[in-house]
Amino acid sequence: MKVEEVPQDRAPSYEGRSKVCYAVDASGKIVKTPTSGWMVEEWAMSIAWETIGSTLDRIRADVLAGAASPLAWFMTMRQMDARLLAQNLGIFTMRVWWHLRPGVFARLSQAWLSRYADCLDVPVASLRDPAAIPESRHAGCG
Amino acid sequence: MQGVARSFEHTQTAHCESGATSNLLRHAGVSVTEAMAFGIGSGLFFVHCPWVRLMGLPLTSYRSFPGTIFKKTCKRLGVSYRYRSFRDSLKGRRALDELVASGRAVGVRTNIFWLPYIPERFRFQFNGHNIVVCGRTPEDDYVVSDPIMEQTTTCPGRSMNRARFAAGTLAPRGLIFFPEPTAGVRPEFEPAIRAGIRETVGRMLNVPLPFFGVRGIRYMSRRIARWPKKLADPSQLSLNLANVVRMQEEIGTGGGGFRYLYAAFLQESADLTETPLLAEAACRLTDSGNLWRDFATLAVKHAKGRADTPYGQIPALLLDIARLEEEIFTDLRRRYL
Numbered sequence: 001m002k003v004e005e006v007p008q009d010r011a012p013s014y015e016g017r018s019k020v021c022y023a024v025d026a027s028g029k030i031v032k033t034p035t036s037g038w039m040v041e042e043w044a045m046s047i048a049w050e051t052i053g054s055t056l057d058r059i060r061a062d063v064l065a066g067a068a069s070p071l072a073w074f075m076t077m078r079q080m081d082a083r084l085l086a087q088n089l090g091i092f093t094m095r096v097w098w099h100l101r102p103g104v105f106a107r108l109s110q111a112w113l114s115r116y117a118d119c120l121d122v123p124v125a126s127l128r129d130p131a132a133i134p135e136s137r138h139a140g141c142g
Numbered sequence: 143m144q145g146v147a148r149s150f151e152h153t154q155t156a157h158c159e160s161g162a163t164s165n166l167l168r169h170a171g172v173s174v175t176e177a178m179a180f181g182i183g184s185g186l187f188f189v190h191c192p193w194v195r196l197m198g199l200p201l202t203s204y205r206s207f208p209g210t211i212f213k214k215t216c217k218r219l220g221v222s223y224r225y226r227s228f229r230d231s232l233k234g235r236r237a238l239d240e241l242v243a244s245g246r247a248v249g250v251r252t253n254i255f256w257l258p259y260i261p262e263r264f265r266f267q268f269n270g271h272n273i274v275v276c277g278r279t280p281e282d283d284y285v286v287s288d289p290i291m292e293q294t295t296t297c298p299g300r301s302m303n304r305a306r307f308a309a310g311t312l313a314p315r316g317l318i319f320f321p322e323p324t325a326g327v328r329p330e331f332e333p334a335i336r337a338g339i340r341e342t343v344g345r346m347l348n349v350p351l352p353f354f355g356v357r358g359i360r361y362m363s364r365r366i367a368r369w370p371k372k373l374a375d376p377s378q379l380s381l382n383l384a385n386v387v388r389m390q391e392e393i394g395t396g397g398g399g400f401r402y403l404y405a406a407f408l409q410e411s412a413d414l415t416e417t418p419l420l421a422e423a424a425c426r427l428t429d430s431g432n433l434w435r436d437f438a439t440l441a442v443k444h445a446k447g448r449a450d451t452p453y454g455q456i457p458a459l460l461l462d463i464a465r466l467e468e469e470i471f472t473d474l475r476r477r478y479l
Contacts, residue, residue, distance in 0.1 A: 001397060001432055013263035017292060019394065020156045022177070022402035024428060030177075030406040032156070040435075041391040043442045045263060047384035051377070079197075079255060079267040087309035121304070 003033050011037020013045055052079070053136035063130045069105035070126075071116060073133050078120050088119050145242045147277025147285040152294045156396030156403055158272040159211045160185060161289025162249045165274055166212075169247050170321040172221060172329055176289075181407030182218050182334045183211030184341040186400055190362035190386075191353040196311060197267065199385040202362070204399035206345070208270045208312060212249065212319055214341075218334035222322040227315040231307040234316025235299075238275060238306075241318070247276040247287070251317035253308035259286070259295040264392070269312040275302075290394045335411045340479050342404075346471045356468045362386070363460035370453060380445040383456075387438045387445075398431025405431065419477050426470045433463045 003023045018034040025031050059076055062068035075085050082100065086093040099105055099112065110124075117124040126132040150169055153176075155161025160180035167174045180186070185205050192200040205211075209225070216223040228234030241248050254260055254271035276294070277285035283296040297305075306316045346355040353361055366383075373379045389399075396403035405427040412420035437459045443449040444456065 001402060001428070001435065006397075013261060015261040017261065019290060020154050021397040022156060022406045023397070030402065030409050030424065030428065032176075038391065040387065040439050040442045043446050044384040044387040044438070045392055047380050047442075047445055048266075048388065049263065051381055084267070084310050087313075 006033045006035050007038035008035060009037045009039045011042040013042055056136045060133050063133060066102055069100055069102045070130050070133060071105050072100055074120050074122050074127060085119065089115060143277050143279055143285065145277030145285065146245050146247050147294065150247050150276040150287055152287040154292050155289040157394045158289050159208065162272040162274050163212045163215050165287060165289060166247060166249055166321055167221065171324040172219060172327065175410065177403055177406035177410055179215045180211060180403050181411065182338040183215040184338050185211045186342050186404040187345055188358045189354055190358050192365060199382060202386050202389045204390055204395060216321055218337050219329035220327055221324055223319060224322065225319045227317040231303065231316060234306060235303060238318055242275055242278060246320060247274050249319040250275050250306060251314035252305035253314060256301050256305035256308060257297060258301050259297060267310060269308060269310055269314050332415050335415060339474060343471045343475050343479060346467065356464050359460055359464040359467065363457040366460065367457040383441040383445040387441050390434060390438055398434040401427050401431030401434055423470055423474055430463055430466050433459060433466065437463065
């Protein structure tokens with residue numbers, strides 16, 4: 001890749017910043033060159049975010065229908081599954097699975113709610129409240 | 143402001159571990175570019191293993207195991223280092239704070255998801271991001287030299303603790319690393335370069351398992367060829383293809399799955415050791431980087447449903463890349479090692 005071929009696609013995900021890549025200059029030397037983004041990379045990333053977005057929307061619908069607990073949404077929003085959430089809390093995965101059940105979650109103690117809220121870095125009040133769950137911002141990006 | 147933030151020279155680099163290694167060593171008195179750190183540390187590799195899953199997708203990596211670039215670069219240049227993880231997060235926090243207060247610049251392994259200064263779309267649950275902490279602000283935030291960022295930035299203590307002690311695959315466990323003072327160290331670059339290249343050539347050509355090195359590229363070609371049939375759901379095919387491209391470009395590789403970065407190392411080594419054949423290898427590896435970029439373009443076009451070429455071109459291109467890299471590394475073995 002020559003320096004003049006380094007993509008400068010001003011990728012939205014870069015938020016106006018640039019990364020460094022390596023390219024060949026006019027004298028044949030491989031040098032560090034800034035790039036404001038490459039649409040190929042941007043599209044690949046957007047596929048990942050679209051998937052997360054549509055999963056979150058599906059869970060949101062389940063929560064609003066009472067088929068899933070808000071914990072399921074917030075856990076997925078933090079890109080965790082039950083196993084990773086359990087590992088972060090230092091508890092058995094089975095316990096998280098149990099707490100994910102809507103009926104169980106609705107009766108969860110304040111102490112447990114606080115633990116989950118702290119681990120997921122969300123306010124306790126949001127964890128309780130299905131109406132606090134927004135629609136996905138990332139659906140349909142790219 | 144506490145610490146060495148004022149005297150620490152932040153340089154933006156392509157890749158976090160080689161960048162942190164280069165910045166830390168330079169601060170300690172040994173001048174090593176990112177490319178040189180990447181090469182001496184044997185950073186170049188290839189793995190595709192469907193039976194190891196990262197974020198639910200087959201493991202694909204274009205570099206060596208995390209942590210090895212720093213350790214090998216230090217060892218091969220004769221620089222002592224500390225490399226320590228913690229079971230107790232409180233002890234880990236205190237250790238970092240004491241080191242920073244004592245004037246050290248400290249390498250830190252983090253989960254990039256929890257770093258607030260990273261652009262939002264790059265924040266995935268990924269435990270392998272290396273940064274350098276070089277000070278504290280009067281408000282008690284950490285001053286961070288993140289190699290992939292343009293300038294130093296700050297990070298609140300709470301976020302830093304989450305990032306350092308996140309669970310999951312390759313959990314950082316509060317890992318800190320830094321070179322010891324290098325007064326009196328006389329690094330010998332030629333043997334370090336040779337050792338780095340020897341290991342990379344061996345790993346690209348000789349690992350007797352199908353998932354690694356040049357064999358791994360061919361293996362991934364065969365797997366990708368079967369994905370349209372094997373993965374009934376087209377969105378899963380898109381995800382799989384996108385993930386390979388993300389590992390090649392998004393995570394900070396300098397382009398072409400680290401091939402351009404390694405070519406820069408070979409070129410710099412050619413000048414340093416007056417070995418023209420290393421410069422030839424650099425040229426050819428740049429060609430390989432270009433092919434990887436072409437592969438990424440084809441793969442993403444198919445993943446987005448915007449392809450104007452047959453799917454079969456994707457695995458075919460990987461076989462071309464495998465053949466080229468096999469020639470490059472075999473040639474290096476024959477004529478240099």
